[in-house]
Amino acid sequence: MTGRHHHKVRDSVAAALDGLESGMTVMVGGFGLCGNAEALIRGVIDKGVKDLTLVSNNAGNLGKGLATWLRADIVKKVICSYLGTNEDLHSRMASGAITVEVTPQGTLAERMRAAGAGIPAFFTPTGVGTVVEQGKEKRTIDGREYLLEKALPADFALIRARTVDTFGNLRFYRTARNFSPIMATAARTTVVEADRLVDVGAIDPDDVHLSGLYVHRVVHVPEHEDPFEYKTSRKRPEGK
Amino acid sequence: MTGRHHHKVRDSVAAALDGLESGMTVMVGGFGLCGNAEALIRGVIDKGVKDLTLVSNNAGNLGKGLATWLRADIVKKVICSYLGTNEDLHSRMASGAITVEVTPQGTLAERMRAAGAGIPAFFTPTGVGTVVEQGKEKRTIDGREYLLEKALPADFALIRARTVDTFGNLRFYRTARNFSPIMATAARTTVVEADRLVDVGAIDPDDVHLSGLYVHRVVHVPEHEDPFEYKTSRKRPEGK
Amino acid sequence: MAYSKEDMARRAAAEIPAGSIVNLGIGLPTLCADYLPEGHAFLHSENGLLGMGPFPFEGEEDPQLINAGKQTVTVLPGGSTFDSAQSFAMIRGGHVDLAILGAMQVSARGDLANWAVPGGKVMGIGGAMDLASGCRRVIAVMQHATKDGEHKLVATCTYPLTAARVVSRVITELGVFDPTADGCFKVIELAPGVDRDTVAKLTGAPLV
Amino acid sequence: MAYSKEDMARRAAAEIPAGSIVNLGIGLPTLCADYLPEGHAFLHSENGLLGMGPFPFEGEEDPQLINAGKQTVTVLPGGSTFDSAQSFAMIRGGHVDLAILGAMQVSARGDLANWAVPGGKVMGIGGAMDLASGCRRVIAVMQHATKDGEHKLVATCTYPLTAARVVSRVITELGVFDPTADGCFKVIELAPGVDRDTVAKLTGAPLV
Numbered sequence: 001m002t003g004r005h006h007h008k009v010r011d012s013v014a015a016a017l018d019g020l021e022s023g024m025t026v027m028v029g030g031f032g033l034c035g036n037a038e039a040l041i042r043g044v045i046d047k048g049v050k051d052l053t054l055v056s057n058n059a060g061n062l063g064k065g066l067a068t069w070l071r072a073d074i075v076k077k078v079i080c081s082y083l084g085t086n087e088d089l090h091s092r093m094a095s096g097a098i099t100v101e102v103t104p105q106g107t108l109a110e111r112m113r114a115a116g117a118g119i120p121a122f123f124t125p126t127g128v129g130t131v132v133e134q135g136k137e138k139r140t141i142d143g144r145e146y147l148l149e150k151a152l153p154a155d156f157a158l159i160r161a162r163t164v165d166t167f168g169n170l171r172f173y174r175t176a177r178n179f180s181p182i183m184a185t186a187a188r189t190t191v192v193e194a195d196r197l198v199d200v201g202a203i204d205p206d207d208v209h210l211s212g213l214y215v216h217r218v219v220h221v222p223e224h225e226d227p228f229e230y231k232t233s234r235k236r237p238e239g240k
Numbered sequence: 241m242t243g244r245h246h247h248k249v250r251d252s253v254a255a256a257l258d259g260l261e262s263g264m265t266v267m268v269g270g271f272g273l274c275g276n277a278e279a280l281i282r283g284v285i286d287k288g289v290k291d292l293t294l295v296s297n298n299a300g301n302l303g304k305g306l307a308t309w310l311r312a313d314i315v316k317k318v319i320c321s322y323l324g325t326n327e328d329l330h331s332r333m334a335s336g337a338i339t340v341e342v343t344p345q346g347t348l349a350e351r352m353r354a355a356g357a358g359i360p361a362f363f364t365p366t367g368v369g370t371v372v373e374q375g376k377e378k379r380t381i382d383g384r385e386y387l388l389e390k391a392l393p394a395d396f397a398l399i400r401a402r403t404v405d406t407f408g409n410l411r412f413y414r415t416a417r418n419f420s421p422i423m424a425t426a427a428r429t430t431v432v433e434a435d436r437l438v439d440v441g442a443i444d445p446d447d448v449h450l451s452g453l454y455v456h457r458v459v460h461v462p463e464h465e466d467p468f469e470y471k472t473s474r475k476r477p478e479g480k
Numbered sequence: 481m482a483y484s485k486e487d488m489a490r491r492a493a494a495e496i497p498a499g500s501i502v503n504l505g506i507g508l509p510t511l512c513a514d515y516l517p518e519g520h521a522f523l524h525s526e527n528g529l530l531g532m533g534p535f536p537f538e539g540e541e542d543p544q545l546i547n548a549g550k551q552t553v554t555v556l557p558g559g560s561t562f563d564s565a566q567s568f569a570m571i572r573g574g575h576v577d578l579a580i581l582g583a584m585q586v587s588a589r590g591d592l593a594n595w596a597v598p599g600g601k602v603m604g605i606g607g608a609m610d611l612a613s614g615c616r617r618v619i620a621v622m623q624h625a626t627k628d629g630e631h632k633l634v635a636t637c638t639y640p641l642t643a644a645r646v647v648s649r650v651i652t653e654l655g656v657f658d659p660t661a662d663g664c665f666k667v668i669e670l671a672p673g674v675d676r677d678t679v680a681k682l683t684g685a686p687l688v
Numbered sequence: 689m690a691y692s693k694e695d696m697a698r699r700a701a702a703e704i705p706a707g708s709i710v711n712l713g714i715g716l717p718t719l720c721a722d723y724l725p726e727g728h729a730f731l732h733s734e735n736g737l738l739g740m741g742p743f744p745f746e747g748e749e750d751p752q753l754i755n756a757g758k759q760t761v762t763v764l765p766g767g768s769t770f771d772s773a774q775s776f777a778m779i780r781g782g783h784v785d786l787a788i789l790g791a792m793q794v795s796a797r798g799d800l801a802n803w804a805v806p807g808g809k810v811m812g813i814g815g816a817m818d819l820a821s822g823c824r825r826v827i828a829v830m831q832h833a834t835k836d837g838e839h840k841l842v843a844t845c846t847y848p849l850t851a852a853r854v855v856s857r858v859i860t861e862l863g864v865f866d867p868t869a870d871g872c873f874k875v876i877e878l879a880p881g882v883d884r885d886t887v888a889k890l891t892g893a894p895l896v
Contacts, residue, residue: 003500082812106776106818113773118572122362129852167558176752201557208560229758236745243708322604346568346610353565358780369644407766416544441765448768469550
């Protein structure tokens with residue numbers, strides 16, 4: 001009889017992905033290519049699983065990140081908010097190889113948060129009067145219309161964090177945080193790719209972004225490509 | 241045409257409480273006497289308002305904190321989760337001077353979070369099969385019963401934070417955090433009592449516990465009583 | 481030779497798996513912490529703390545670092561603090577493995593009554609209902625009967641419920657008993673020197 | 689002499705109150721930031737950033753600090769980062785004062801269509817519906833009509849809606865127009881040299 005909160009650090013990506021099987025629902029953090037768990041994404045392809053339901057805001061872009069899963073044909077369904085210029089997804093959606101469920105971004109986030117927080121369903125104003133209404137209960141509360149949306153859980157969450165202690169307490173960096181903390185709460189098994197791995201006590205209790213209570217496995221991956229999606233800049237004025 | 245996010249720092253408690261009127265619903269942070277906005281609590285009494293609806297986990301204790309509001313007879317209704325040894329509340333509840341609405345603590349917290357997050361209502365398993373069910377919609381979702389609970393907003397939130405910048409970005413200290421951040425999101429006007437006031441830039445963006453987006457006024461109060469409610473300790477072993 | 485309070489706390493502590501997240505209720509359940517090996521489990525306090533440590537040394541008490549019973553505590557390395565919504569998201573979302581709670585009545589089907597006495601002063605609900613309905617496993621630690629011999633392990637609770645069918649095990653001074661789907665208490669063990677007949681008389685539902 | 693894109697951005701920026709929280713949509717709305725005095729308003733980016741600054745200087749781009757259009761940006765002093773659930777809680781909860789968004793169609797009652805073309809490639813919804821229904825005020829910045837002269841300010845949207853009755857003001861190259869409850873566009877101002885008849889022909893609902 002042992003709980004899941006001892007010895008969380010795994011010595012390989014393969015060990016960290018133990019139990020991830022074909023047909024599962026997998027959430028993967030990142031906003032486009034920003035904040036991707038690069039090693040875990042590669043590890044899932046190496047594992048040889050298929051027929052995954054992928055929950056991700058964008059499912060990759062420019063052939064990178066989760067677009068590698070699309071190219072490897074291991075995804076049967078994508079739940080996302082935005083396809084944009086992700087041609088790998090557009091082509092497979094057009095051919096019918098992948099089913100795509102498009103959800104408003106805030107509803108996607110809140111459905112994950114609800115799954116993690118034991119809330120099976122909630123009302124939201126987003127989508128009222130649009131195609132998003134289809135098949136959903138609509139109700140007027142205090143004079144405004146709302147849709148009932150259901151919690152979205154997953155079998156696995158694969159996320160990345162900047163600083164991680166051996167209990168799995170997480171700190172994220174800038175906008176690489178995005179969906180990762182809430183995905184961690186929504187999954188039965190949460191695996192974290194750690195840029196930096198530190199001992200317990202190295203992160204002050206008040207500085208923890210997400211408690212290790214939500215984290216089950218940690219793998220240390222110090223090197224990342226971190227590709228730019230749109231590298232925009234301005235000229236430095238003279239003398240600055 | 242001016243927004244509410246400029247010049248948030250007020251030079252007195254009275255100025256920070258401008259617009260707080262009799263009959264309003266006021267949320268006050270703290271878990272018992274831990275994390276109380278002591279100066280703002282005094283300031284409301286000094287202001288002479290009455291008939292307040294107070295939302296607080298405990299409404300004070302031992303005659304301190306929010307118990308001073310009860311003694312000053314400025315509260316007509318309390319929404320809380322626990323009365324415990326708060327004799328000032330017990331006596332006024334018994335005499336009918338104050339109406340008390342008791343809510344499970346997690347539901348109280350989630351109702352505030354919902355109000356701040358634009359969620360008018362949500363389902364929760366807490367309270368099913370208990371008196372909490374009374375007057376609420378019950379629904380079976382995926383084989384389990386849930387109650388529908390509504391968002392709980394307020395006119396004012398009075399909270400305290402350890403470190404506050406001039407935009408109102410907040411950092412809390414240890415368990416003094418409790419309900420304060422979610423109350424800040426649920427109120428039309430949020431007033432923060434700052435232990436320490438710093439310039440913008442002094443708190444790294446990744447270290448902000450609650451964004452200044454939720455904060456409208458800040459008053460610097462460096463001194464606090466911070467009374468103990470139950471001071472428990474153990475003897476230091478010899479030589480440690 | 482029924483169990484002492486310390487025995488009961490030790491027995492309840494033995495139910496805590498290594499590497500689990502546990503919430504200990506106010507009162508007797510709090511004592512369980514004394515019987516846990518260092519680093520064995522991680523204590524959650526619903527006022528916003530995971531990794532709660534023992535009481536502070538004299539002179540080191542911090543009024544802003546307390547448990548859900550408002551007692552001064554400490555935080556261990558690897559601990560974390562969070563707001564009340566997050567704390568109850570952890571509980572309601574099933575991320576707390578075990579709650580060990582005090583009880584006034586437990587029914588043979590696992591209903592829990594631990595927040596109010598009929599006709600008594602209303603103390604409030606606090607985190608009791610969330611913990612009872614949200615934690616993955618709930619163990620009740622309680623006296624087997626009142627001083628007057630009234631049953632507290634009952635067929636049907638007469639006190640206001642905290643949650644229905646949630647208690648999987650009851651630890652009393654007389655032994656360890658599991659509520660069952662068919663409305664009997666299954667005897668898991670008896671305290672040394674306690675016989676089954678004594679227990680049967682003090683229990684308001686059949687034993688199996 | 690219709691408004692140039694820069695004129696439109698400047699005109700939209702003039703709608704931003706001092707001390708407000710603003711979300712600027714992808715494309716033309718993003719340009720509004722160039723016309724705001726320093727510290728005038730606080731830019732929210734729905735991927736988890738408040739206090740967004742201008743593009744970084746060349747060589748200082750950080751792939752982990754981006755806006756909702758996935759462009760590299762900076763964060764100003766007083767900025768804060770947060771997760772996506774918190775970011776959309778801010779939007780849906782009415783804490784963002786103003787959204788300035790691009791649009792494909794706006795109806796005279798304020799319906800907004802800006803996420804999909806009928807029969808076109810599905811680009812996705814992104815944050816569009818949350819922003820349109822959650823922000824306290826919504827301003828659309830758009831071309832007044834298509835190149836072929838098809839109306840984009842219409843009586844009823846024929847494109848899939850983003851949200852109903854949310855747009856309070858439309859800024860086009862021809863002027864500034866407010867949807868109304870009775871289904872007319874109220875002319876607030878016309879761009880220099882643009883006459884009302886020209887606008888009326890290019891608008892699919894009555895002007896008042």
